[in-house]
Amino acid sequence: MSSDELVALRHHLHSIAEVSGEEDDTANYIKEQLHTCNPDELITEIGGNGIAARFKGDKEGPVILIRCELDALPIAEENDLDYLSENEGVGHKCGHDGHMAILFGVAKKMNEKARSRGEVILLFQPAEETGKGAARVLEDDKFKDIEPDYVFALHNIPGYEKHEVIVKNGAFASASVGLIARFKGETAHAAHPEQGKSPALAVAQLIQSLSALPQFYVPLEKAAKITVIQAHIGEQAFGTSPGYGEVMATLRTYDDKVLENLQQRSIDLAKGIAKTYDLELDTEWVEPFPATVNGEKAIEFVRAAASSGDVTLIEKPEPFGWSEDFGHFTDRFEGALFGLGSGKNQPALHASDYDFPDEIIETGVKMFTGIIDQIMKKK
Numbered sequence: 081m082s083s084d085e086l087v088a089l090r091h092h093l094h095s096i097a098e099v100s101g102e103e104d105d106t107a108n109y110i111k112e113q114l115h116t117c118n119p120d121e122l123i124t125e126i127g128g129n130g131i132a133a134r135f136k137g138d139k140e141g142p143v144i145l146i147r148c149e150l151d152a153l154p155i156a157e158e159n160d161l162d163y164l165s166e167n168e169g170v171g172h173k174c175g176h177d178g179h180m181a182i183l184f185g186v187a188k189k190m191n192e193k194a195r196s197r198g199e200v201i202l203l204f205q206p207a208e209e210t211g212k213g214a215a216r217v218l219e220d221d222k223f224k225d226i227e228p229d230y231v232f233a234l235h236n237i238p239g240y241e242k243h244e245v246i247v248k249n250g251a252f253a254s255a256s257v258g259l260i261a262r263f264k265g266e267t268a269h270a271a272h273p274e275q276g277k278s279p280a281l282a283v284a285q286l287i288q289s290l291s292a293l294p295q296f297y298v299p300l301e302k303a304a305k306i307t308v309i310q311a312h313i314g315e316q317a318f319g320t321s322p323g324y325g326e327v328m329a330t331l332r333t334y335d336d337k338v339l340e341n342l343q344q345r346s347i348d349l350a351k352g353i354a355k356t357y358d359l360e361l362d363t364e365w366v367e368p369f370p371a372t373v374n375g376e377k378a379i380e381f382v383r384a385a386a387s388s389g390d391v392t393l394i395e396k397p398e399p400f401g402w403s404e405d406f407g408h409f410t411d412r413f414e415g416a417l418f419g420l421g422s423g424k425n426q427p428a429l430h431a432s433d434y435d436f437p438d439e440i441i442e443t444g445v446k447m448f449t450g451i452i453d454q455i456m457k458k459k
């Protein structure tokens with residue numbers, strides 16, 4: 081497949097953008113296209129809409145799994161493109177359309193090349209943005225006979241020059257989890273809040289306390305952040321003192337253990353506040369992402385592929401603050417996630433005017449095929 085074909089494929093995927101868990105049209109299109117690459121096996125509906133194409137060599141050898149993501153985001157596009165998303169309010173604002181095009185380029189290479197040994201599995205994973213897809217793929221019975229020796233994925237990174245490859249030993253992307261704290265009290269007439277149980281002060285206090293929590297419970301050398309993302313009490317009813325309130329926040333660290341501690345502190349805090357104001361409390365954890373931790377051997381193959389492909393390598397001193405559900409894969413297998421620069425002036429990931437730059441598709445293909453070559457040639 082020429083680069084023009086990969087670009088056309090990316091544009092089509094962009095135009096049919098679908099949110100997490102609803103990637104039906106995207107998965108069907110991928111499936112059709114993958115058939116033309118003659119994989120030895122095509123596994124469909126893995127962990128939801130997931131698809132895995134297996135390319136087997138003639139002899140036993142290392143098994144390498146490479147992952148990309150199928151899903152887009154519930155963000156309306158603000159771009160001037162001739163391949164705009166046809167689904168209103170949904171856009172490929174994380175560049176997963178580009179990641180898919182890259183894996184297609186790899187699939188084409190697998191088809192063209194004689195496969196001497198080992199196995200390459202190209203996984204098109206659903207529901208990355210909600211943190212559910214990776215775990216579901218791993219739990220799926222269809223994944224049972226897949227035992228990769230190595231797992232790899234890349235993510236495009238705005239703010240870095242196009243084609244730059246960004247690597248880091250150890251933690252690469254953060255662990256994160258969402259907290260929903262619901263306070264239940266009792267409504268009353270707004271003239272007599274003392275006759276009810278308003279959650280107003282509890283909500284206000286929890287917002288302040290959560291925001292300050294990392295300061296008091298996390299040591300200086302361990303990064304942690306809590307971001308309150310939504311809060312709400314009562315209704316727009318000026319005659320009523322509210323009886324219900326909720327706070328939502330995202331907790332973020334570089335380390336799974338630090339996150340666990342922060343989660344416990346958050347719950348203790350919410351319980352204390354609920355008790356103070358005589359409210360019922362109900363808490364829920366949503367969208368958990370483990371930290372993505374790069375394996376020592378795997379990341380060396382990424383470095384080797386960059387140097388043999390003459391790609392500029394950037395060593396990042398700190399992990400990225402965002403999370404990736406690829407952490408579920410690096411938890412179980414030797415693997416690495418690396419960054420691919422998508423332009424200094426590229427809008428940020430999840431911005432409404434973001435669009436994946438087509439020029440870096442070939443660099444992504446070169447990196448993955450380089451990694452495969454490095455591993456397969458090693459005895």
Ligand SMILES: [Zn+2]
Nearest residue numbers: 174209429430
């Ligand atoms: Zn994203």
Ligand SMILES: [Zn+2]
Nearest residue numbers: 174175176235
């Ligand atoms: Zn993404």
